[in-house]
Amino acid sequence: MRKWYFVAGLAVGYVLGAKAGRERYEQLASMACRLREDERIQSATKSVKAGCDKAVSAAQDKLKDTKFGAKVEELSARFASEIDDLKEEIDEELKAEEARK
Numbered sequence: 001m002r003k004w005y006f007v008a009g010l011a012v013g014y015v016l017g018a019k020a021g022r023e024r025y026e027q028l029a030s031m032a033c034r035l036r037e038d039e040r041i042q043s044a045t046k047s048v049k050a051g052c053d054k055a056v057s058a059a060q061d062k063l064k065d066t067k068f069g070a071k072v073e074e075l076s077a078r079f080a081s082e083i084d085d086l087k088e089e090i091d092e093e094l095k096a097e098e099a100r101k
Contacts, residue, residue: 004044033094 011028035041056076063072 029097033098036094 011032014028060069060072060076063069
């Protein structure tokens, strides 16, 4: 997984700092879209999400009966909502980018 973060970081750095021009940017953006749609990437994303959900659930169960339990539940709900909002924004931006092509 670290390798993917490294590769993604390189790609983002290149796009932001390169002087390769619009054509190269379009190639990288297209490659990023293909990667996002790749079944292996989607499968890995689902696996990571499931693992995170399990870990959060286990932590919530342990903390539920403590004085911090209510705060943990509140923050979990807020972050879940914010993550969903970000996913929607990203999907809208990707659709808009594809429509421009």
